[in-house]
Amino acid sequence: MAFDTGLAVLVLGVAVWTIAARDTFAAVVGFVAYGLLLALVWVRIAAPDVALTEAAIGSGLTGGLLLGASTRLRRAETAAAGEKPGAALRLVAAGLCVLVSAGLAAIVLLLPEPAPTLAPQAAANLAATGLGNPVTAVLMAYRAIDTLLETVVLLLALVGVWSLAPDRVWGGSPGPRHHADRDGVLAFVAQLLVPVGILVGIHIFWVGSDAPGGEFQGATILAAMWILAMMAGLMDAPPVSRRWLRLLLIAGPAVFFAIGLAGFVMAGAFLAYPKAYAKLLIVTIEVPVTLSIAATLALLVAGPPERKPQR
Amino acid sequence: MSLALDALTILAVCVGACFFLAGTVGLLRFPDSLSRLHALTKADNLGLGFVVLGLLFQVEGPFAALKLISVWLLTLLAGATVTQLIARAARPGGAQE
Numbered sequence: 001m002a003f004d005t006g007l008a009v010l011v012l013g014v015a016v017w018t019i020a021a022r023d024t025f026a027a028v029v030g031f032v033a034y035g036l037l038l039a040l041v042w043v044r045i046a047a048p049d050v051a052l053t054e055a056a057i058g059s060g061l062t063g064g065l066l067l068g069a070s071t072r073l074r075r076a077e078t079a080a081a082g083e084k085p086g087a088a089l090r091l092v093a094a095g096l097c098v099l100v101s102a103g104l105a106a107i108v109l110l111l112p113e114p115a116p117t118l119a120p121q122a123a124a125n126l127a128a129t130g131l132g133n134p135v136t137a138v139l140m141a142y143r144a145i146d147t148l149l150e151t152v153v154l155l156l157a158l159v160g161v162w163s164l165a166p167d168r169v170w171g172g173s174p175g176p177r178h179h180a181d182r183d184g185v186l187a188f189v190a191q192l193l194v195p196v197g198i199l200v201g202i203h204i205f206w207v208g209s210d211a212p213g214g215e216f217q218g219a220t221i222l223a224a225m226w227i228l229a230m231m232a233g234l235m236d237a238p239p240v241s242r243r244w245l246r247l248l249l250i251a252g253p254a255v256f257f258a259i260g261l262a263g264f265v266m267a268g269a270f271l272a273y274p275k276a277y278a279k280l281l282i283v284t285i286e287v288p289v290t291l292s293i294a295a296t297l298a299l300l301v302a303g304p305p306e307r308k309p310q311r
Numbered sequence: 312m313s314l315a316l317d318a319l320t321i322l323a324v325c326v327g328a329c330f331f332l333a334g335t336v337g338l339l340r341f342p343d344s345l346s347r348l349h350a351l352t353k354a355d356n357l358g359l360g361f362v363v364l365g366l367l368f369q370v371e372g373p374f375a376a377l378k379l380i381s382v383w384l385l386t387l388l389a390g391a392t393v394t395q396l397i398a399r400a401a402r403p404g405g406a407q408e
Contacts, residue, residue, distance in 0.1 A: 185396060
């Protein structure tokens, strides 16, 4: 109890600090710490799958994206400070935020006891999916359409990032070329850590069918390893016009969609699996989806194309 | 037997917590970046090391123990690298790489 109260106070404190921080970079650091503390909260309320996702995507990957953004914004920061919104606008924004928070708090507090839940049904039908982890069953079987749309949303986000590229560099490689010292610290750690990280990423993905883990968490680790190898200068980011890259990016959603359509023939509905092959089909979807998500996340962090394509 | 193991766990985790506390105080109180990094690595290396050591008395089976030790080793690697990179950037007139 004391631990949980302390954790809640800490999360709220870091949240307030993040909002109040003047410096963009400091706010991003606060946000990362906030995400890691939030992951601890998820562990405390027995949701390790959400905790893993929060730590990997919410804190790690989003933190990386925001760090990149804060570096790009640094030059414009002093100019932006001069255009601060007036007191009235800020008051209205604060008021609306308080209203949303109060509404959420009221809903949670007014829930009937016990709160309505679909957990018993999810657990009861687990055997039909061939999976051992009910969270994965929700993501890949009961609500597979949501997961399919999520993979498409990620692709759309990448299209949005790429569309920021000026015409003359279109089709080129994202970000600057990182020239690291081959004998330097970063190259050393990348050589040591990337193989281990790839193994951990595949492990997290693979155990997801029976234990906490899954394709989003595993893919984030794989993406982080690719980013590390690129930042250490061990490999260059591929030009965004490469055919293999485009195929890799759409492989996951395409296979997902194809198997979903095949569900009409095999089981009579979109994204329905015939019971005998449920586990096999789910894994067949998960493998390309993991690779596609990993590539999409890594390229999101790498940013829009900045260099002319080499012919 | 389990009482002795629990006692060892409590002892090791408490020692680890002391290193975390000392590292945090150092991080807040030391005057310059390099000595703050020095304080921080104590929390990473010894603090986490003792916490992992304490948890090792509670694990079921060798694989869980291996996982815990791997976590510590990976943290050591990441901590040492990041410390090097920050120290180079913080060094007076220090280069970026």
